[in-house]
Amino acid sequence: EAGVTQFPSHSVIEKGQTVTLRCDPISGHDNLYWYRRVMGKEIKFLLHFVKESKQDESGMPNNRFLAERTGGTYSTLKVQPAELEDSGVYFCASSSGPRYTFGSGTRLTVV
Amino acid sequence: ELKVEQNPLFLSMQEGKNYTIYCNYSTTSDRLYWYRQDPGKSLESLFVLLSNGAVKQEGRLMASLDTKARLSTLHITAAVHDLSATYFCAVDAVGGNEKLTFGTGTRLTIIP
Numbered sequence: 395e396a397g398v399t400q401f402p403s404h405s406v407i408e409k410g411q412t413v414t415l416r417c418d419p420i421s422g423h424d425n426l427y428w429y430r431r432v433m434g435k436e437i438k439f440l441l442h443f444v445k446e447s448k449q450d451e452s453g454m455p456n457n458r459f460l461a462e463r464t465g466g467t468y469s470t471l472k473v474q475p476a477e478l479e480d481s482g483v484y485f486c487a488s489s490s491g492p493r494y495t496f497g498s499g500t501r502l503t504v505v
Numbered sequence: 506e507l508k509v510e511q512n513p514l515f516l517s518m519q520e521g522k523n524y525t526i527y528c529n530y531s532t533t534s535d536r537l538y539w540y541r542q543d544p545g546k547s548l549e550s551l552f553v554l555l556s557n558g559a560v561k562q563e564g565r566l567m568a569s570l571d572t573k574a575r576l577s578t579l580h581i582t583a584a585v586h587d588l589s590a591t592y593f594c595a596v597d598a599v600g601g602n603e604k605l606t607f608g609t610g611t612r613l614t615i616i617p
Contacts, residue, residue: 427604439605450603450604492597
């Protein structure tokens with residue numbers, strides 16, 4: 395089966411700009427998650443979708459971050475306006491049952 | 506709030522040696538996961554431990570879980586260079602399919 399796909403793999407933007415990250419989960423996986431790893435720190439949970447509904451968005455850092463999951467398929471994570479501290483690697487994962495499959499991440503650099 | 510502590514953060518070891526990475530977590534959990542990450546790559550699932558006393562082995566890696574002590578270990582036997590990577594443990598909340606809480610990761614470097 396195809397894995398979890400994320401794009402872009404890298405993005406460099408200026409402070410104040412907008413960036414949209416995309417995640418395509420494994421087909422049929424109802425659960426979709428976003429995580430972020432800031433340089434040198436642990437991987438932190440951002441939010442969890444079940445199908446198109448937000449199950450838990452307790453990890454979203456602030457209202458500059460907006461996540462959507464259209465029709466319960468792919469998901470986007472928009473950062474607007476981006477700040478320097480938003481730099482890091484953003485991972486997406488999907489699950490069905492006890493196993494989580496992660497994408498290769500999007501490395502976001504805000505300059 | 507569930508906390509996961511992993512140590513050591515950095516580990517440099519010679520080929521052929523044995524070592525253990527430790528993962529402690531703070532509250533009751535159903536599941537513990539070990540992942541490997543190579544630079545710029547995805548998190549690769551290594552082990553899923555689902556019950557107290559679970560032990561799983563794959564090649565030179567063996568993972569175990571003690572839910573009473575809230576401790577999991579990842580043991581490396583006779584390390585080889587290909588095992589150089591960052592290893593993460595993660596814990597799933599009770600009930601599962603909620604969210605993973607990760608340890609800080611252990612950057613393992615195997616020296617020839």
